[in-house]
Amino acid sequence: MVGRKPGDSWLKPVTGAAARDARPESFPQAAVAALANPRVRANIRHATTSIRSKRAAVVAEVPDWDLLRIAAAAIKDETLTSLDAVLVELESSVKAAGGTVHWARDAAEANEIVIGLVRAEGVDEVVKVKSLATDEIRLNEALEGAGIQPIETDLAEMIIQFAGERPSHLLVPAIHKNRAEIRDLFRDRLGLPHLSEDPAELAEAARLHLREAFLRARVAISGANFAAADTGTICVVESEGNGRMCTTLPEVLITVMGIEKAIPRFRDLEVFMQLLPRSATGERMNPYTSMWTGVRQGDGPQTFHLVLLDAGRTRVLADPAGRPALRCIRCSACINVCPVYRQTGGHAYHSPYAGPIGAILEPQLAREKGAVASLPFASSLCGACYDVCPVLIDIPSILIHERAKVVARERAGVEGRSLKLLGRAFATRAGYERAQRLGRSFQRPVTRDGWVTHFPPGPLAAWGRSRDLPALPAQTFREWWESRDDRA
Numbered sequence: 281m282v283g284r285k286p287g288d289s290w291l292k293p294v295t296g297a298a299a300r301d302a303r304p305e306s307f308p309q310a311a312v313a314a315l316a317n318p319r320v321r322a323n324i325r326h327a328t329t330s331i332r333s334k335r336a337a338v339v340a341e342v343p344d345w346d347l348l349r350i351a352a353a354a355i356k357d358e359t360l361t362s363l364d365a366v367l368v369e370l371e372s373s374v375k376a377a378g379g380t381v382h383w384a385r386d387a388a389e390a391n392e393i394v395i396g397l398v399r400a401e402g403v404d405e406v407v408k409v410k411s412l413a414t415d416e417i418r419l420n421e422a423l424e425g426a427g428i429q430p431i432e433t434d435l436a437e438m439i440i441q442f443a444g445e446r447p448s449h450l451l452v453p454a455i456h457k458n459r460a461e462i463r464d465l466f467r468d469r470l471g472l473p474h475l476s477e478d479p480a481e482l483a484e485a486a487r488l489h490l491r492e493a494f495l496r497a498r499v500a501i502s503g504a505n506f507a508a509a510d511t512g513t514i515c516v517v518e519s520e521g522n523g524r525m526c527t528t529l530p531e532v533l534i535t536v537m538g539i540e541k542a543i544p545r546f547r548d549l550e551v552f553m554q555l556l557p558r559s560a561t562g563e564r565m566n567p568y569t570s571m572w573t574g575v576r577q578g579d580g581p582q583t584f585h586l587v588l589l590d591a592g593r594t595r596v597l598a599d600p601a602g603r604p605a606l607r608c609i610r611c612s613a614c615i616n617v618c619p620v621y622r623q624t625g626g627h628a629y630h631s632p633y634a635g636p637i638g639a640i641l642e643p644q645l646a647r648e649k650g651a652v653a654s655l656p657f658a659s660s661l662c663g664a665c666y667d668v669c670p671v672l673i674d675i676p677s678i679l680i681h682e683r684a685k686v687v688a689r690e691r692a693g694v695e696g697r698s699l700k701l702l703g704r705a706f707a708t709r710a711g712y713e714r715a716q717r718l719g720r721s722f723q724r725p726v727t728r729d730g731w732v733t734h735f736p737p738g739p740l741a742a743w744g745r746s747r748d749l750p751a752l753p754a755q756t757f758r759e760w761w762e763s764r765d766d767r768a
């Protein structure tokens with residue numbers, strides 16, 4: 281049992297945004313820092329190994345596991361090929377049940393909608409259920425910027441929020457932290473200097489901290505694992521019960537959901553509820569599955585808003601080869617088996633979607649490719665991710681498809697521009713001879729014994745590191761021919 285000093289606030293302000301990644305690096309650059317931290321690697325290896333073996337044991341119990349995977353993939357593909365109709369049906373079902381539906385084209389629009397809804401309630405704090413969609417749009421930073429304090433209620437998300445860090449795993453966001461680090465965080469943020477690292481004591485401290493927040497909260501924000509279009513039912517799957525508190529206690533509930541989370545029928549949940557807990561935490565059934573359909577007078581939140589988030593999903597939908605990435609049910613099984621993730625952890629991905637799913641989803645969702653263009657190369661292509669994926673996403677094939685896009689973009693960039701310049705220079709004899717003369721004078725300081733020894737920094741330097749390039753001859757054949765005394 282832990283105590284609170286008089287006058288201490290359980291809810292010290294969390295201003296972690298500044299500590300989050302302000303400097304996007306490519307995966308190889310970010311991985312160097314991650315690989316240099318053996319403690320984080322050990323934590324991750326330990327945690328993923330334990331989840332993997334639990335998953336393997338419970339999956340082996342299901343005789344029709346592969347048939348369930350085929351069924352899940354078929355339901356998801358059916359949804360994706362008629363997503364427009366499914367979403368319209370979902371909207372009308374939610375409205376018919378007393379909810380309100382909002383459509384957000386991108387992260388900025390979604391954040392603006394949520395902030396507007398919270399402000400309309402006149403509150404300056406909200407409780408949150410763990411949600412990857414809200415991590416993706418950086419809702420917490422947007423809320424903090426608007427003077428609204430988001431309180432993460434999932435234990436691991438709470439730890440991450442206290443630390444001012446980013447999650448490093450889809451399902452276990454604080455997988456990189458060990459008990460001693462969590463104890464230090466709790467001591468500092470909860471004002472409990474004598475807290476031990478005993479799990480029961482840590483859990484009790486979190487429980488007491490959160491209980492006050494639940495009882496005070498008037499607005500809650502959640503994500504969604506599934507949304508059944510025929511009934512308008514939203515489903516959240518979780519382990520701790522904090523989600524259940526958020527979706528039942530406050531007066532207002534706002535759910536932010538990626539549009540790919542819709543499924544056509546309520547009964548389709550039968551398939552996913554067999555696959556998801558086993559693939560995610562290695563449990564036959566997760567402890568809490570909350571479902572709600574609009575609002576019901578005198579029972580749970582009396583106002584319900586559903587924010588449907590695109591943020592690049594329709595772009596992914598338009599590419600048949602990359603589209604299966606939208607089948608993902610965020611179980612994280614692919615992450616736990618990935619030999620690259622197990623060494624680098626999740627922070628190197630600079631995305632809430634780490635590991636193999638992050639490597640195929642993030643580059644497709646992002647409009648500005650930048651650092652995320654390196655993610656499809658963060659894989660050994662061993663295929664372990666495909667073997668465990670409950671919705672049969674052929675991740676290695678999509679990785680190769682995404683790699684090809686990066687190569688094509690690079691060709692169209694540096695290589696394309698170089699070839700255009702060369703084409704212009706070689707279009708006429710005069711231009712060609714001028715280029716030769718220029719080349720000879722420029723190469724003088726960088727050649728020795730007939731070979732180019734130095735390349736300018738940039739792509740040419742990388743190209744030249746493992747190649748020999750002969751220097752241009754001092755005289756062209758034509759010049760030599762013209763200079764001959766004995767020519768006819």
Ligand code: SF4
Nearest residue numbers: 608609611612614669
């Ligand atoms: S890609 Fe498959 S295995 Fe990976 S998180 Fe998504 S559903 Fe799970």
